[in-house]
Amino acid sequence: DTGVSQNPRHKITKRGQNVTFRCDPISEHNRLYWYRQTLGQGPEFLTYFQNEAQLEKSRLLSDRFSAERPKGSFSTLEIQRTEQGDSAMYLCASSPPQGARWNEQFFGPGTRLTVL
Amino acid sequence: DQQVKQNSPSLSVQEGRISILNCDYTNSMFDYFLWYKKYPAEGPTFLISISSIKDKNEDGRFTVFLNKSAKHLSLHIVPSQPGDSAVYFCAASALNNAGNMLTFGGGTRLMVKP
Numbered sequence: 001d002t003g004v005s006q007n008p009r010h011k012i013t014k015r016g017q018n019v020t021f022r023c024d025p026i027s028e029h030n031r032l033y034w035y036r037q038t039l040g041q042g043p044e045f046l047t048y049f050q051n052e053a054q055l056e057k058s059r060l061l062s063d064r065f066s067a068e069r070p071k072g073s074f075s076t077l078e079i080q081r082t083e084q085g086d087s088a089m090y091l092c093a094s095s096p097p098q099g100a101r102w103n104e105q106f107f108g109p110g111t112r113l114t115v116l
Numbered sequence: 117d118q119q120v121k122q123n124s125p126s127l128s129v130q131e132g133r134i135s136i137l138n139c140d141y142t143n144s145m146f147d148y149f150l151w152y153k154k155y156p157a158e159g160p161t162f163l164i165s166i167s168s169i170k171d172k173n174e175d176g177r178f179t180v181f182l183n184k185s186a187k188h189l190s191l192h193i194v195p196s197q198p199g200d201s202a203v204y205f206c207a208a209s210a211l212n213n214a215g216n217m218l219t220f221g222g223g224t225r226l227m228v229k230p
């Protein structure tokens with residue numbers, strides 16, 4: 001169990017550019033989540049995958065945001081035409097399909113995005 | 117509207133004493149509650165949870181209490197240690213929601229002084 005990993009850890013970009021983040025969940029976990037956290041706030045839910053299917057999307061996920069999990073393993077989150085308001089920590093989490101820890105979400109270290 | 121609230125942004129406690137972190141929620145559909153701890157530059161790590169069918173859950177130095185009628189939960193840390201200094205997030209989910217998405221409070225920064 002190597003934990004949830006996210007890359008890159010930091011990303012600085014100019015307004016209007018596109019960025020893509022990657023999340024590798026814990027290997028046997030079939031559920032994967034993306035959250036966004038801004039300074040002084042708790043994480044806010046963005047979207048959820050069960051295997052490769054995207055089953056839930058928050059209204060926070062504007063048309064400029066798209067997430068994929070093509071083979072039910074790693075996931076990518078892309079932001080097109082970034083805006084300064086997109087600056088935040090983007091967190092990925094995963095959960096096992098069953099077992100005693102079914103209700104827990106295991107978080108990665110996050111990708112900090114700064115839009116200049 | 118903030119469905120999960122942590123009204124104390126910070127708390128300072130002496131080592132060895134009890135730390136009590138509070139959390140209030142408004143959505144009566146929430147039936148599972150979790151506490152996460154977060155250190156700088158790391159993701160949140162799970163600490164303890166409680167189902168709405170219980171009013172108390174204990175794990176070592178950590179105890180979570182749930183008062184459903186008041187829509188209030190609290191995390192007790194006894195005894196507090198300097199290594200407990202971190203930001204603590206309360207989170208809630210409704211198990212009948214697809215994926216059990218978590219709704220987080222704004223966090224409480226705990227500082228345990230030696």
